[in-house]
Amino acid sequence: MPGSPALDVSGLTVRYGDTVAVHDLDLTIPTGQTVALLGANGAGKSSVVNAVLGLLNPAAGSVRLLGRTPQDAVRAGCVGAMLQHGGLPSEARVGEVLGLVRRSFPTAWPLDDLVVTAGIDGLLDRPVEALSGGQRQRVLLALALAGAPPLLLLDEPTSAMDVEGRRAFWTTMRGLAGSGHTVVFATHHLEEADAVADRVVVVAHGRVVADGSTAQVKAHVAGRTISFTAAPDRGLDCLPAVTGVTRQGATVTLATADADATLRALLADGGLPDLEVRGATLEDAVLSLISTVTHQTIGAAR
Template identity: 75%
Template structure:
């Protein structure tokens, strides 16, 4: 008998007045996967996440989390959520809030292990209003994990973190996935999705426009990236096949629909192309193509 999916959405529709944010969306996520939800602002990601968590009743469709109604799954600790605009009570210490939330569950995550797993050592006596943005996000993660949930839903979890904080956060996520947790996260950081997600779901206009591994999503997009070192970018945007010129410093990245024609034109005017690489479409290029060029 097949195992009940961690998340199953059928025909989900969410409207706000005359605006339809989510259009008859279908999505099934098996247990144990790490899934990234990508989409431009207003694509419907947060609306889908909030509806899936039972925070409001959708216009149409059904949602089940681990085979349960969303509110029931959340109430019993089967689901941990970390929302984009989540808050912490003021005039309280981190340890007090964590113990209060953990006390709601019959089998909470042992405090010492939870503190170590989420990297909040040294913060238990800190007042919540004294936390930095990155520290606040890690405390919110600890609260989401307090009930030892098999399913974790995160909405822009690293939005307030610096590069080091983001790296540490995703090290934690990999550890959780290794323990068998299902992780579903919405993000604007495409590098995170490319690096850590088993599966990428791209949403635009309230509909799923791509669903697969990062490699599968990228392979579905025509085009290549030609990368080489060059201090002078004059005229590169006029080369055959080139649709965009990027890169930083002396490194140039040309997005092209015809890599062979682009290379022939480059070699016709240059004796050398140092550090030359030709790659398939990046996840960012695929994303921009699928969503009409918006982030």
């Protein structure tokens, strides 16, 4: 439907018996964005993805994909998915599986271009059982792209890939986003989210607790860290504004609420070899947000 968001979730609630996995969650994603869903295990990310794909019936709320219900969107080839526990049929070759899936769509991605885009050149004649973990993920990506879907949903897509494979995968995702596809992915690799996502949505206890650019999410964490090389006997705990001290070999890392005040005191006390000052990472911000919400939830339950 022209002008419709790629994904529009309103009041989504998912229950498993007495357990509430997702609670009254709202999320709207315009077309063309690359969005990372972040959160700890059990936060509700996979339940959101499964509800969006129509794989479970929510207890409440509505989900629309490009103006369609999940079932209609999937049937029309509007959405492609890589699930965390996705599998491939045994006793088949990659080309046979890919051909079967492509034939199920009214408009399939041209095979030669699909092979190049998914990075599976040379794998079409290979038995599924002979694929490495990274190769399986690449084949699953090809299956997700087979219908040329405008919306991609990826649940831990690089979990079985090595560093080189992950880098190549996200190069592919950036290319797809640049050509107008909407990419929504759940991941535990926060450095990937920081590098490729236009927008980050942090989920904790089934609720959205932060939503914005990586810079906006990082801004939730005040303070900076100061790292440098120091002798073991150098006293650091009583420095101004220092909130934490960690040592790894000769390297000391100070968490500080006022980097200028801490640095002035350090410089007055001696040199600072290998000095590095940085703001909060995305991992720092996500862990802080999850910790805050967890403490609030526990407090409310008492």
